[in-house]
Amino acid sequence: MLHVGINGFGTIGKRVADAVRVQPDMTVAGVAKRSPNFEATIADDRGYDLYAADGREPFDEADLATAGTVHDLIETSDVVVDTTPSGVGAANAPLYAEHDTPAIFQGGEDADVADVSFNARANYENAVGADTARVVSCNTTGLSRLLAPLKESYGVEKSRVTLVRRGADPGQTGRGPINDTLPDPVEIPSHHGPDVQTIFPDLDIDTMGMKVPTTQMHTHSVNVTLESEPTTEEVTSLLTDESRLFLIPKTLGIDGAGKLKEYTRDAGRPRGDVWxxxxxxxxxxxxxxxxxxxxxxxxxADVVPENIDAVRALSERTASAEKSIRRTDEALGVGRGLVEHDGSPQRVDSHADD
Ligand SMILES: NC(=O)C1=CN([C@@H]2O[C@H](COP(=O)(O)OP(=O)(O)OC[C@H]3O[C@@H](n4cnc5c(N)ncnc54)[C@H](O)[C@@H]3O)[C@@H](O)[C@H]2O)C=CC1
Ligand SMILES: O=C(OP(=O)(O)O)[C@H](O)COP(=O)(O)O
Structure with missing residues (x-):
């Protein structure tokens, strides 16, 4: 059983902890937080041991028991997933090295924070046995999952993507825009193209970013010039076979992120998450x-299964990307509750043997 510590219990951290909890080969060693807010009470409620990132006093005052400091959590963990805000992960990196504990960072950090930038579908093998990995950002994860099968099956000459990004997460009340459409970043390419190249170094990709007043999801407008000439049906069939791609059938009448989130809430997904x-x-x-x-x-949500696979890769639990992805997806429920492109229920494969 792998003991996984989570340092930073916010939007990504709490989802990663819940995903670790349902894996058959992992358990939550504990979660580190700075302050005893509502998320700390949820951690407590879930039975996760709480560790203080910045001193135990605020937790004592709030009558929330702590099991130790973040140093204790790192020491007791086989792997730590750092889900602190952008930049804090890099500041934490020496801590993990000091304790000789393998660590996974998030996409808000620069690529040089870790030995390898990681996407399970595209380059799982590169992270097997590494000391550190960085799960690329939500947008880069989404692009890597799409580009990997296209590259393998048809070759990619050039990709051009416009990313219409959500302005904030639902809990980020201080962010915007609330009444505007921003080129963001204004510079071209946006940081997403170079980030995709940390996964596919030779890929030719141009990206342009925008921010709009929604908290629901990002939307990508994608154009890929392939090296061969498949039919629309062949590409559709290729993408249908990818476990972390969901092709929205026309019959569902889903016209945007609002209905998509409603669909996954109706399907019983935790927090309405769309992995x-x-x-x-x-x-x-x-x-x-x-x-x-x-x-x-x-x-x-989309980086959550990737973090689970990164834990398995670093700990050398399995050298096979396919096995890890299958195990993660089954335990978490990726694909579950959604219908196939032809209207039939999605397949959820049975457990892979290690
Ligand atoms: N929210 C998103 O849409 C996505 C975020 N990411 C990346 O994931 C990382 C985390 O982002 P979020 O979960 O959105 O941030 P968040 O702000 O929701 O959560 C971060 C948590 O870490 C805590 N924290 C701050 N300093 C800390 C410290 N020194 N030690 C321990 N905990 C500390 C904060 O109080 C908060 O609870 C960032 O690198 C971000 O770029 C990646 C994909 C998507
Ligand atoms: O990594 C993300 O987006 P990004 O790939 O557009 O930088 C996450 O959605 C967090 O983005 P944020 O930096 O706007 O909070």
């Missing part, structure tokens, strides 16, 4: 060697 890339099946169009499509990415 899969959601590609509008009707948008998949091949003209000559040019592929076009729209996909929605749930920024709070």
């Amino acid at each position: 899969e890339n959601c590609i509008w099946a009707e948008s998949i169009t091949v003209q000559g060697r040019d592929l076009y499509l729209f996909q929605a990415i749930h920024q709070e």
Whole structure:
């Protein structure tokens, strides 16, 4: 059983902890937090041992028991997932090295924070046995999952993506825009293209970013010039076979992120989380060697299964990306509750043997 510590219990951290909890080969060693807010009470409620990142006094005053400091958590963990805000992960890196504890960082950190930038579908093997890995950002994760099968099956000559990004997460009351559409970043390419190249170093990709007043999901407008000329049906079939891509059937009548989130809440997903890339099946169009499509990415959720796979890769629990992905997906419920492109229930494969 792998003991996984989570340092930073916010949007990503609490989801990673809950995902660790349901894995058959992992357990939550504890979670580190700075302050005894509502998320600390949820951690307590779930039975996660709380560790103080900045001193135990505030927790004592709030009558919340702590099991120790963040140093104790790191020492007791086989792997730590650092889910602190951008920049804090890099500041924490020496702590993990000091305790000789393998660590996973998030996409808000620069790539040089870790030995390898990680996406389970694209480069799991590179992280096997590494001391540190960085799970790339939600947007980069969404693009890597899509580009990996396209690259393998058809070759990619050039990718062009416009990312219409959510302005804030639902709990981020201080962010915006609330009444505007921003080119963000204004510079081209946006940071997403170079970040995708940390996964596919030779890929030709240009990205442009925007921010809009929604908290629901990011939306990508994708154009990929392939090296060969598949039909629309062939690309649709290729993408349907990917476990972390969900092709939204026309029959569902889902016209945007609002209905998508409603669908996953109705399907019983925790927090309405959408772990899969959601590609509008009707948008998949091949003209000559040019592929076009729209996909929605749930920024709070898509990196969660990737963090679980990164834990297995670092701890050398399995050298096989396919096995880890299958095990993660089954335990978490990726694909569960959603229908296939043809309207039938999604397959959820049975456990892979280690
Ligand atoms: N929210 C999102 O849409 C996504 C975020 N990420 C990345 O994940 C990382 C975490 O982001 P979020 O979960 O959104 O942030 P968050 O702000 O929701 O959560 C971070 C948590 O860490 C706590 N914290 C702050 N300093 C700390 C310290 N020194 N020690 C321990 N805990 C500390 C905060 O109080 C908060 O509870 C960032 O690198 C971000 O770029 C990646 C994909 C999507
Ligand atoms: O990593 C993310 O987005 P990004 O890939 O657009 O930088 C997450 O959605 C967090 O983005 P934020 O920095 O706008 O909170």
